[in-house]
Amino acid sequence: MFWKTFLHLVIIILLTIVTQVGGIIYLITILFIGKKKSKKQIKRLSVFTALYLTATFLIIPNIAPFFGREKIKETQHLKAHSLFYKLANRNYVKPALNKSLNEISIAFEKQQNGIQLVYLDANFPFIDKFPLLPHLSHNDGKKIDVSLIYEKQNGEGTNMKKSISGYGVFETPKKTETNQNNICKSKGYWQYDFPKYLTLGTVNSTLKLSEKGTSKLAREILKHKNIGKVFIEPHLKNRLRLTNNKVRFHGCQAVRHDDHIHFQLN
Secondary structure, three states, X not given: OHHHHHHHHHHHHHHHHHHOOHHHHHHHHHHHOOOOOOOHHHHHHHHHHHHHHHHHHHHHHHHHHXXXXXXXXXXXXXXXXXXXXXXXXXXXXXHHHHHHHXXXXXXXXXXXXXXXXXXXXXXXXXXOOOOOOOOOOOOOOOEEEEEOOEEOOOOOEEOOOOEOOOOOOOOOOOOOOOOHHHHHHHOOXXXXXXXXXXXXXXXXXXXXXXXXXXXXXXXXXXXXXXXXXXXXXXXXXXXXXXXXXXEEOOOOOOOOOOOEEEEEEO
């Protein structure tokens, strides 16, 4: 009995960490499908799946605006890197950021001829200061991570990325560039390159960073007056010649940002 209760508790905590609402839905499922019912595991899985999908795609998008957030409006110019970010309710932002994302994606696609703005983690739909792990600051609807831009070996731009999650495959500094990873880890910040464990698998290994495309994306983001900060690894900031004072170093207490760009509202 103890171990079953403990396992349920672990599942509730994990679902809450990953999706914010999954733990509550799992608890409702357990209460609804009692332990005495036959084939309870199959029934619980079926009920949980149905409740979770209904909540994620039909209920939560209509409740989130009461908390000042809305689901990212995807278009042909703006896409999630994977279905996971939508299934896990990590695709919510303030209306002002939603508007800017749309405008940035349209302007960028016109410059890059078919290359989309691909987003990763944004925020959960409810409650300021509720942590969206493993991030330190994605807790108020004002922040979002977007993918770097890549190109094929022949220089042709592509919407493909280097990892399944979109995180963890780094554009490491050259010998002549500042190696912030080494600096931070030498100071005891062991977690600085932790996203290397969050790739969920590497793919498209022949892709290379499109310095031109990534620079254009960053500059398009910086044009928006309501964007207050942009985080990218120092060596990429210098390599891409990003001199705007909105481009900041995120600090050693965070994780490295040479696998994505983070930006946020004022």
